[in-house]
Amino acid sequence: MKKIFLSVLCLFTVYLLNAQSQFGIISYSLPQGWYARQSGNDLELVKKGDDNSGCKITLFQQVNTLVNDEKKFIQLWALKTKTGSTKTASPIKTEDNGWISFSGFKTTGKGTTTEGFYTVCDGSQTAIILAEAQENSCINEINSILASITIPAKETRSKAKAKPASKKVRVLPLKSLKALVN
Numbered sequence: 001m002k003k004i005f006l007s008v009l010c011l012f013t014v015y016l017l018n019a020q021s022q023f024g025i026i027s028y029s030l031p032q033g034w035y036a037r038q039s040g041n042d043l044e045l046v047k048k049g050d051d052n053s054g055c056k057i058t059l060f061q062q063v064n065t066l067v068n069d070e071k072k073f074i075q076l077w078a079l080k081t082k083t084g085s086t087k088t089a090s091p092i093k094t095e096d097n098g099w100i101s102f103s104g105f106k107t108t109g110k111g112t113t114t115e116g117f118y119t120v121c122d123g124s125q126t127a128i129i130l131a132e133a134q135e136n137s138c139i140n141e142i143n144s145i146l147a148s149i150t151i152p153a154k155e156t157r158s159k160a161k162a163k164p165a166s167k168k169v170r171v172l173p174l175k176s177l178k179a180l181v182n
Contacts, residue, residue, distance in 0.1 A: 025062050026150075034046065034047055034048065041060075042059060044059075054113060055137060062128065066121055066126070067102065067119045073119055076128065101118065101119060116146075131146065
């Protein structure tokens with residue numbers, strides 16, 4: 001009986017460690033050594049250890065606004081970050097099956113912090129993501145978190161069409177964005 005109980009407990013623990021977490025419309029998975037903490041209405045995904053490690057992803061509360069052009073994207077970015085920019089790449093717009101996403105990159109603090117800003121819009125709601133890496137120390141981990149993010153697909157109005165389960169977020173990895181301006 002104890003062996004069965006321990007086996008079930010171990011399987012349940014493994015399931016919980018690999019399960020996706022949810023924030024608003026965004027689902028994500030964290031690598032080992034990362035945790036989530038509330039920050040006002042937003043959620044910060046932070047690398048464990050020193051609080052000032054510079055490794056952080058902020059998932060902002062989604063907005064019921066259509067972010068479909070570069071001007072709106074840049075205004076939203078300025079509103080959410082409040083940091084000065086030393087070098088900024090032009091945002092990259094991607095459209096896929098009714099989804100609109102923007103990916104942008106800049107360096108701050110004399111080039112020591114890499115900042116990626118992302119929006120993903122389904123035509124009515126926009127998910128907003130900010131990724132920050134201090135001196136490239138965690139770009140690969142941040143990219144794995146960005147690659148794990150999914151957003152539920154908007155319901156179709158036609159009863160004949162099946163509702164897709166979710167949309168894998170397509171944003172450029174932070175490392176690829178940085179390469180565009182270096």
